[in-house]
Amino acid sequence: MSLYEVDVERHDRVLEMTRDFVKKEIPPELVRETDRNDQYPLDLIKKLCAVGLMGVNVPEEFGGMGGDVIDVMLMYEEISKRMPVLSWAAGNITLYGNEILLVNGNREQQEKYLPKLLNGEMLFCLAIxxxxxxxxxxxxxTRAxxxxxxxxxxxxxxxxxxxxxxxxxxxMTRTAESRYKGITSFLVDTKSEGYSAKSIKKLGYNGSDTCEVYYENVEVKADAIVGGEAGLNNGWNQMMNTLNSERLALSACALGIAQAAVDDILSFAKEHFKFGAILNQDIQHTIVEMATEVEAARQLAYYAARKETKGQECIKETSMSKYYTTETAKKVVATGLKILGEYGALEAVDMQRYLRDVLILSVGGGTTQIQKNIVAKTLGM
Ligand SMILES: Cc1cc2nc3c(=O)[nH]c(=O)nc-3n(C[C@H](O)[C@H](O)[C@H](O)COP(=O)(O)OP(=O)(O)OC[C@H]3O[C@@H](n4cnc5c(N)ncnc54)[C@H](O)[C@@H]3O)c2cc1C
Structure with a gap:
């Protein structure tokens, strides 16, 4: 049975397009350079738009590919194997643009922004x-x-x-005192007077342009409320509606990094240890465990995604997936570093970057502890 079960043809097409893109446009040295320079990969985002992949989760009527969250995951996983930060940056279109507008925006907002997101004219971010x-x-x-x-x-x-x-x-702003029913999301134009953003240096995912943002009397009209009038004081529910997709997309990022770690360590081990002649079973078994854990995590993630695409209740599964894939990736990458020995410390060896990235992945989009709290609730605890 296919891992994806539904819409196999489109999933295969997305996979193939993404693999071609990675092979053609993302040489490993470019990834290392982006990490070193901490530079947002805007050129690559525009190229992803040009081949149509940034419309992966947008209906065909808006010029997209009409895909679902599984397509997004396949793309994210494949890109993350080579360049995790590009998947993160792609979220500035697919998650914080397409997904938010399609799930919570009104028709006017969808028609106004989706074409510009798809052709690379605009990027969106999400400030919670x-x-x-x-x-x-x-x-x-933050008040409006x-x-x-x-x-x-x-x-x-x-x-x-x-x-x-x-x-x-x-x-996301506070527009009334009620904790959950007093939150409203606005589409704030970043050129507005009083808006400013300052970059923050961090451990990993260099190039994702993490910022502190300030709003000083930033003026917005009521038509900038996500979903229009119906969105007033409804921002919390709107956010809940998009969380499953975010958790699944981030799970795919973790799977991509973890798979890259397994692939890299396999190449290293085949060269470095003489399997067969002097059988190094301990190393072999460790690599088998790494590969098995990644595959188990992948099955959980795509199981959760299938439930999501079928419209079934899946908060428990998507939270399990977010925490399990990211924690598995951390474990697998740390083991990879151990096997590399001295090589693991070299800047030119990617495993150290994988570690820096996965440490952050288990924080962004809701930490492991928060995912466990959510799962605990679904189990009646
Ligand atoms: C690279 C990166 C990108 C990000 N991008 C965005 C973005 O685009 N938009 C956005 O809005 N946010 C973004 N975030 C913020 C991210 O969502 C938060 O960092 C995350 O939700 C955790 O919040 P915090 O950092 O304030 O930690 P805290 O909430 O202060 O938590 C600190 C520690 O306490 C634990 N903890 C807290 N509460 C509980 C509890 N109830 N039970 C058990 N443990 C608990 C946490 O798990 C964590 O280990 C990003 C973060 C990172 C690292």
Whole structure:
């Protein structure tokens, strides 16, 4: 049985297109250079748009490929094997643009923005997190206050991916006192007066343009509320509607990195250890365990994705998938480093970058502990 079960033909096409793209456009040295220079891979994003892959999850009526979350995952996993940060940056179109507009936007917003996202004219980012609202996202303090027909936004967001390069920041604000029913998301034009973004240096995923964002009396009209009038004070529910897709996309990123670690270590081991002549069973078994754990994690992730595509309840499975794939990737990459020995410390060897990236992957999009809290709830604890 296919791993993906449904729409196999389209899934195969997405896989093939992505593999071709990676082979043609992403030489390993470019990946290392992006990591060293901490530079957002805008050129590659535009090339992904040009081949149509950034419309992977957009219906054909808007010029997309009409794919589902499995297509997004296949693309993310394949790209992450070579260049994890490009998948993260692709989120500035596929997740924070396409997905948010398609699930929560109104027709006018979809028609206005989707074509520009697909052809690489625009990038979106999503600003939820604040200095005192990370895992506890409902604690946001950034306010939008209605004055003479215009909303004035004031506040500060943290760790926003792509905020320095994006054209629109989907900004979650407090518009009423109710913890969950007082949150509204706005499409904030980043050229607005009073908006600014400052890059933050971090351990891994270099090039993803993580920023601190400031809003000082940023003016937005009511038609910038995600979903229009119906979106007022409905931002929390809107976010919940897109979380499964984000967790699955990030699971695919983890799978890509973990698979790259297995592939790299296999090449290294075949050259370095003389299997057969002097059988080094300990190394062999360790690599078998790595490969098995990645495959088990992959099955869980795509099982959760199949449930999502069928419209079945799957919060438990997507949270299990996010935590298990990222923790598995961490474990596999750490083992890879151990097997590499001295080589693992070299900048030119990618395993150290995999480690830096996976450490961050288990934080962004909801930490492992938060995913476990969600699973615990679904198990009645
Ligand atoms: C690279 C990167 C990119 C990001 N991109 C974005 C973005 O684009 N947009 C955005 O809005 N945010 C973004 N984030 C923010 C991310 O969502 C938050 O970092 C994450 O939700 C955790 O919040 P925090 O960092 O404030 O940690 P905290 O919430 O302060 O947590 C600190 C530690 O305590 C643990 N903890 C907290 N509460 C509990 C609990 N109830 N039970 C058990 N353990 C708990 C956490 O698991 C963690 O280990 C990004 C983060 C990173 C690292």
């Amino acid at each position: 997190t604040e200095p005192d609202a990370g895992s506890d996202a409902a604690n946001i303090k 206050v209605l004055q003479n027909g215009t909303y004035l936004i004031n506040g500060n967001k943290m760790f926003i991916s792509g905020a320095g390069v994006s054209d629109i920041t989907v900004t």
